[in-house]
Amino acid sequence: MEDLRIGTTTAVEYSDSEDSDSLKSMALFGGAPNGSVIKRWSWAPYQEGGTEYGLVKGIQSHYMDFKKTMSTTLNTYAAGTLPVLIPVYIDPEIVDLTRRATPLVELVPRVTNYGNYASYNQLTKVSSGQAVSEDPALTEQNDEYVRRTIPIKVLVSVGRVTEFMIEASKPYLSAGGYVDALSLDVRAKTLALRRLQEAMILLGDGVTDWTEPVNSSTITAAYSYNGLYQLITNANTNGFGGSSSYRTDMGGASLGLSNIRTAIRTARTAGGEPNLIVTDYATYDAIKALIQDQLRYVSTQTIAWGITTLSFEGIPIIASRFLSTTAGAGTGVPGDSRSLFVLDTNVIEMRVLRDVTYEELAKTGLAKKFVLSVFETLVCKAPQFNHVVLDIGA
Helix, strand or coil: CEEEECCCCCEEECCCCCCHHHHHHCCCCCCCCCCCEEEEEEECCCCCCCCEEEEEEECCCCCCCCCCCCCCCCCECCCCCCECCCCCCCCCCCCCCCCCCCHHHHHCCEEECCCCEEEEEEEEECCCCCCCCCCCCCCCCCCEEEEEEEECEEEEEEEEEEHHHHHHHHHHHHHCCCCCHHHHHHHHHHHHHHHHHHHHHHHCCCCCCEECCCCCCEECHHHCCCCHHHHHHCCCCCCCCCCHHHEEECCCCCCCHHHHHHHHHHHHHCCCCCCEEEECHHHHHHHHHHHHHHCCCCCEEEEHHHEEEEEECCEEEEECCCCCCCCCCCCCCCCCCEEEEEECHHHEEEEEEEEEEEEECCCCCCEEEEEEEEEEEEEECCHHHCEEEEEECC
């Protein structure tokens, strides 16, 4: 049998021992690409009979070089480098690059509230007892009380997903553990609402518009409740019992262990029992370094929800991504420079008129629109039981 290589001028000889029936069945003719081999066969079934001839096309043997091979650089998309014949496999996990833990949403007690205001009473003065004679004229002493009233605020997160998106994404999202695009969007909007709550617990301002740290969005003061900084220090003159006496302004100076002890002692001498310290990550690392310089080991403590963290003199310290890590320069506040909160959570409550609720809105087109809402406000019943250290320097 003789093989003729298309595209070459040389014929290559091979054995004639191929099965003729197989060769005949493979005799398909038409255009032969460059590098193909045409085999010419002959068959004499009877010694006295004639001989049959034919042609069959094939490819070169494995030890022969191909004239052209496929590679990943061929037939690429116009806007990329992926070959059209290679399918795209996408990891079903969606990684949240904006991740921020929201521990205070869980750590601050949530208390059911009735009505559109959170009202509470404070005993501000207890009269002194008297030492008297055997049969004195008895005169009563008067104690003093004050009522605080804080309005409930409304926080929302709104989403909208087209029905086309829901149907088109089902095969991918279902394989990744999600029900559909609507569920994925509800999850994202839930995170957005929780992050607003966390930011407002620390930095909320009900008097002056403020900027939340996640997306640097401006929050209108009229629709915001006051956070811990404002409630404790009364920096915006909200009138809910806070005072500048309940804060320490470092003025851009570095934090020392004595500053932390002073903040704790100030809260305790005012009647508080601090049980939580919240700070930014830069100050958190600074505290670890300060403790390691004086102790052979760093004490840790497990608090609610399984959070294991550093502790100082028996008080757990947690770091928040919602507090600035920028070193103070003399005029800083918790929204733009390093700070530390010494808290007595026994007197801090989140008053909740209605907890987070999902509602689908009116359907006006080929889409599903929904809103997540919560009606709540933050209350600090005894601001003097807490302390804030602000404008901490490097």
